[in-house]
Amino acid sequence: MNGKTIIYLSPEEFPRVPLVMDGISTRFIRENRIIPFEWKDNTLKVIMADPADQELVGALRVVSEGDVLVHTGDPAVIDEHISRFYSREQRNLDKIIEGIEEKGGYELIGDDEEEDLGHLKDLASETPIIRLVNLIITRAVESRASDIHIEPFEDEMKVRYRIDGVLNDVESTPKRLQAAIVSRIKIMAKLNIAERRLPQDGRIKLLVAGKEIAIRVSTIPIVHGESIVMRILDRESIVIDLDRLGFSRAMLASLDRLISRPNGIILVTGPTGSGKTTTLYGALDKINSPGKKIITVEDPVEYQLKGVNQIQVKPGIGLDFASTLRHIVRQDPDIIMIGEIRDLETARIAIQSALTGHLVFSTLHTNDAPSAITRLLDMGVENFLLSSTIRGILAQRLVRVICPDCRRRAGTSGEVEELVALGMDSGIPVYRGEGCEACAHTGFFGRSGLFELLIVDDDIRRLTLKGADEREIRAQARKAGMATLLEDGMEKIRMGTTTLDEVFRVTRED
Secondary structure (H helix, E strand, O other): OOOOOOEEOOHHHOOOOOOOOOOOOHHHHHHHOEEEEEEEOOEEEEEEOOOOOHHHHHHHHHHHOOEEEEEEOOHHHHHHHHHHHOOHHHHHHHHHHHHHHHOOOOOOOOOOHHHHHHHHHHHHOOHHHHHHHHHHHHHHHHOOEEEEEEEEOOOOEEEEEEEOOEEEEEEEEOHHHHHHHHHHHHHHOOOOOOOOOOOEEEEEEEEEOOEEEEEEEEEEEEOOEEEEEEEEEEOOOOOOOHHHOOOOHHHHHHHHHHHOOOOEEEEEEOOOOOOHHHHHHHHHHHHOOOOOOEEEEEOOOOOOOOOOEEEEOEHHHOEOHHHHHHHHHHHOOOEEEEOOOOOHHHHHHHHHHHHOOOEEEEEEOOOOOHHHHHHHHHHOOOHHHHHHHEEEEEEEEEEEEEOOOOEEEEOOHHHHHHHHHOOOOOOOOEEEEOOOOOOOOOOEEEEEEEEEEEEOOHHHHHHHHOOOOHHHHHHHHHHOOOOOHHHHHHHHHHOOOOOHHHHHHHHOOO
16 A cells, blocks of 8 residues: 555544545445545545555546545445445435536636626526535434534535534535535525625525424635535424433422522523523423413524514614513513523613513523623622522533443543542443444434532522622532532433543533
8 A cells, every 4th residue: 555554443433424526426436345535635535345455546546636545444334334325315416416517517707796696596596506405404404413514615615514512524515516505505595695795694494304494594704705504493303391401300309499480580501502592491381381471582583482472683673682671571471581691781671670570581601600690790780689680590511412322331440530530439330332323423312411500599699799709609509509510410420321521521611
């Protein structure tokens, strides 16, 4: 192999979705038992069942017009992968690309903007491009992806899926298809395809495998074109049952008591994508009844809740959080959910609503529960108002769950030592997912929450009144029995739900 080391890949290192590459057909892949999986820096990375086949390597060099880096793996895994990914669906994709090639590609070469616009509309309406975009979306849904990232670079256009909270490179489409793909998605989302200099937001609704899927589309201009992120909102996959989100029995009982209060403010904190809105939906679903009127103000409304009045804010026409909240208190609600407290005005209206007998739910971006109080004080909220209205603060993160189909007892000595240092018994079994067909060889399937619940009692109120910092608030909350995110993570490891690496990934700040 010209002195180059052949790299052996384990099953979990195999590509999740096949690479689309000109000149390498499905038939060629199946007959020669190869898996092309990356084209970068003029080098093609390929997995070969027979890595010693120099003639095949030479053919790949000719086709790719570049260097070839050979990998290998278990022949049975290679055959299974080819059978799975290079079946009729992949042959369809080959035909799509071939159809595009016959038309000479889809590059924009004109300088006239109107001419370009007309050309874009024509390209985006071509059957091959429609099928290609549909295939990208279908694969994402089948892979349980929450987001599709379409990212243009200098020499390629990457497609990545976020699955269980982690981004995965899944395929790279020819650069010359970039304009047509972006335009097709814009047309589907009812966006302005002529506007390439400003960010845009839109929505798509479609049926995928018999399921109604809503997709939130965001475009933003970057150096080599427009980056697109498509958030997949699958109504059937959302879990809005608090009992199934990962709460311990004790914490769930405390939360149940908290959300049953007649008034006050309950906050859920955490970074973007930590499941805050899902938890709020679960709380609303649990306390919803014919005798209560619930109104939400969201940006955006991701899922529709039965029996709940949901308002989508539209800042462009003056319908923002603050202005909407000023009006909905006249709608005689019992419970109000505010998508996010972003500024002092919204915070003050939320507090005023709580003082006048409403139960208010909202979210805030802070790292943990105690820092939510100091964040609101820093925002300018008066401490005496805050201390009299805040009832509880829930901080949360999402960790990937070990796949139940390939879950095995594992644990290196180093990992056990680290767990013991964190207070766990050395005899507690440690589990990992080996990787299987069900979890696409990642070892994980689905996600569960880590939680930290701060109940605002008299001691916390006194600290809030005197403007204490988050360290003092945290110390008092711990004294009262608050378990931290890390401690809840340790409990999830003890239960065999997740791994130490996953807990550290979402709880460590360094």
